[in-house]
Amino acid sequence: MKIEVVENVLKYNKDQADKNRNLFKNNNILVLNLLSSPGAGKTSLIIETIKRLKGKKDIGVIEGDISSTYDAEKIKKFTDNVVQINTGGTCHLNATMVAQAASKLKVENLDLILIENVGNLICPVGFDLGEDYKIVISSVNEGDDKPVKYPPVFIKSNLILLNKMDLIKISDFDQSFFDKKIGELNPRSEVIKLSCKTGIGLEKWVKWVLDCCRNKNDM
Amino acid sequence: MKIEVVENVLKYNKDQADKNRNLFKNNNILVLNLLSSPGAGKTSLIIETIKRLKGKKDIGVIEGDISSTYDAEKIKKFTDNVVQINTGGTCHLNATMVAQAASKLKVENLDLILIENVGNLICPVGFDLGEDYKIVISSVNEGDDKPVKYPPVFIKSNLILLNKMDLIKISDFDQSFFDKKIGELNPRSEVIKLSCKTGIGLEKWVKWVLDCCRNKNDM
Numbered sequence: 001m002k003i004e005v006v007e008n009v010l011k012y013n014k015d016q017a018d019k020n021r022n023l024f025k026n027n028n029i030l031v032l033n034l035l036s037s038p039g040a041g042k043t044s045l046i047i048e049t050i051k052r053l054k055g056k057k058d059i060g061v062i063e064g065d066i067s068s069t070y071d072a073e074k075i076k077k078f079t080d081n082v083v084q085i086n087t088g089g090t091c092h093l094n095a096t097m098v099a100q101a102a103s104k105l106k107v108e109n110l111d112l113i114l115i116e117n118v119g120n121l122i123c124p125v126g127f128d129l130g131e132d133y134k135i136v137i138s139s140v141n142e143g144d145d146k147p148v149k150y151p152p153v154f155i156k157s158n159l160i161l162l163n164k165m166d167l168i169k170i171s172d173f174d175q176s177f178f179d180k181k182i183g184e185l186n187p188r189s190e191v192i193k194l195s196c197k198t199g200i201g202l203e204k205w206v207k208w209v210l211d212c213c214r215n216k217n218d219m
Numbered sequence: 220m221k222i223e224v225v226e227n228v229l230k231y232n233k234d235q236a237d238k239n240r241n242l243f244k245n246n247n248i249l250v251l252n253l254l255s256s257p258g259a260g261k262t263s264l265i266i267e268t269i270k271r272l273k274g275k276k277d278i279g280v281i282e283g284d285i286s287s288t289y290d291a292e293k294i295k296k297f298t299d300n301v302v303q304i305n306t307g308g309t310c311h312l313n314a315t316m317v318a319q320a321a322s323k324l325k326v327e328n329l330d331l332i333l334i335e336n337v338g339n340l341i342c343p344v345g346f347d348l349g350e351d352y353k354i355v356i357s358s359v360n361e362g363d364d365k366p367v368k369y370p371p372v373f374i375k376s377n378l379i380l381l382n383k384m385d386l387i388k389i390s391d392f393d394q395s396f397f398d399k400k401i402g403e404l405n406p407r408s409e410v411i412k413l414s415c416k417t418g419i420g421l422e423k424w425v426k427w428v429l430d431c432c433r434n435k436n437d438m
Contacts, residue, residue: 038256038340038369039361066341068367089371091310091341119368121257122285122310122339141360141383142258148289149338150257152308164360167386 013127016095020130023102024113029060030216031113032209033131035153037146038119040139041163043071044196045205046114050078052206053112057213060105060113064093071116081105092124093117099130111213121150132216133158140164144174147181154185159192159208166195232346235314239349242321243332248279249435250332251428252350254372256365257338259358260382262290263415264424265333269297271425272331276432279324281334283312290335300324311343312336318349330432340369351435352377359383363393366400373404378427384414 024031034042043063050059060081063072072084083101085093098115105113115131117124125134136157138146141164147154154160160182168175182191192208194201243250253261262282269278279300282291291303302320304312317334324332334350336343344353355376357365360383366373373379379401387394401410411427413420 037258037338037361038365039358065368067370070364070367089341091339118341119256120310120339120341122308122337123342139258139360141358141386142256145289146257148287149284151286167360167389170386170389 010126013095016099017128017130020095020099020102023099023107024130024132027107027110028217029107029110029113030209030213031115031129031131031133032212033115033117033124033129033134034137035117035121035124035134035157036119036137037121037139037142040119040137040142041196042116042119042137043074045137045161045163045194046075046116047078048196048199048202049114049206049209050075052202053209056210057111058109060102060107060110062093062098062101062105062113062115064097064116064118066090066118081110087118091118091120091122092127093129094127095129112209121146121153125153125156133212135159135161137161137163138178140167140171140173144178144181147178147185151185154182157186158189160186160189161205162191162193164195164197165193165200166198229345232314235318236347236349239314239318239321242318242326243349243351246326246329247436248326248329248332249428249432250334250348250350250352251431252334252336252343252348252353253356254336254340254343254353254376255338255356256340256358256361259338259356259361260415261335261338261356262293264356264380264382264413265294265335266297267415267418267421268333268425268428269294271421272428275429276330277328279321279326279329279332281312281317281320281324281332283316283335283337285309285337300329306337310337310339310341311346312348313346314348331428340365340372344372344375352431354378354380356380356382357397359386359390359392363397363400366397366404370404373401376405377408379405379408379410380420380424381410381412382415384412384419385417 063084134157282303353376
């Protein structure tokens with residue numbers, strides 16, 4: 001009984017995700033689904049991305065939280081194209097929530113949508129939102145063992161961002177261990193090391209985003 | 220249909236949690252359920268607690284992870300009384316998993332069981348394991364807004380530990396904002412500020428644990 005219900009939920013989600021994907025494709029919008037633990041730096045990365053792409057790309061932001069509009073308010077200082085989803089306790093976004101949020105963005109004007117998923121390294125991985133790419137943000141202070149302890153999100157992501165590199169010298173983070181484990185789990189995905197605080201790696205990240213926008217337009 | 224299944228799952232969990240609670244009570248064992256985001260310092264806190272209570276209290280540890288035995292191996296250097304639960308992808312421990320793990324510990328010899336829940340600030344909150352107290356560990360580098368963004372775990376916890384205090388001077392963590400929000404959500408629960416790295420606050424934490432052991436024995 002339980003499995004059947006879960007399957008129905010995932011099937012329903014997949015159907016809605018496909019509709020989202022069509023909507024985004026018809027409007028030439030690149031959509032990135034940002035996944036991480038709480039406090040790994042998703043919101044800061046979104047703000048830095050908006051700042052650096054100002055005048056180049058029109059960006060919409062979908063903010064997912066179990067409650068509050070705290071992050072959307074932060075982002076509203078940099079763009080009006082932001083919609084907050086409150087999941088009401090649910091531990092991940094789903095495709096229906098994203099469809100509703102997208103209906104409040106002027107999608108015909110956008111080049112890029114950044115979705116900040118609920119801070120959770122486990123549950124959001126299984127829910128397709130219709131995005132082009134999943135991106136996991138791991139932060140130095142969470143420790144070098146996150147790929148070992150939470151493999152699915154590292155396996156399923158198309159890009160791995162290692163944030164808060166400014167803290168690496170005062171931490172016991174073993175970079176070669178982290179890289180080795182990522183290499184075992186997901187050898188095809190690039191790792192970009194960055195710090196939203198110092199700006200390290202942000203140029204590389206922005207280039208990655210722009211390359212993806214270009215590839216999407218060529219499709 | 221879906222709601223009915225969820226209710227059955229929670230009812231079943233509650234029944235098993237009550238059985239666990241009886242087992243722990245009959246053996247005079249204090250049981251603490253440690254909740255946090257990935258990488259907030261649950262494992263380090265467990266190790267520091269074992270070191271400081273050596274010769275005073277016999278401690279068992281139940282390690283919860285979606286996969287790997289990485290944390291249990293770390294803890295095994297300090298005690299043999301450790302059991303690893305691999306949830307196989309599930310985002311929280313439940314009472315049945317804890318019952319199975321407890322059956323592998325020599326409960327008749329123990330004074331205290333520390334349960335390290337899966338690193339997840341959302342899902343584990345709803346699942347009673349039969350513990351005496353829920354304890355949330357928030358770390359400075361996750362940011363001061365965690366109580367605003369993830370209220371349930373801060374509301375339901377009996378003690379709030381703010382870890383990685385050694386990083387507070389180089390972060391933009393606003394201590395008064397954090398304290399204010401905790402005061403609004405859960406004014407009865409104490410906040411202990413600590414750093415497993417420097418040892419700040421660990422004496423206070425150990426005293427809290429010993430007081431709880433004493434109170435449990437007096438019941």
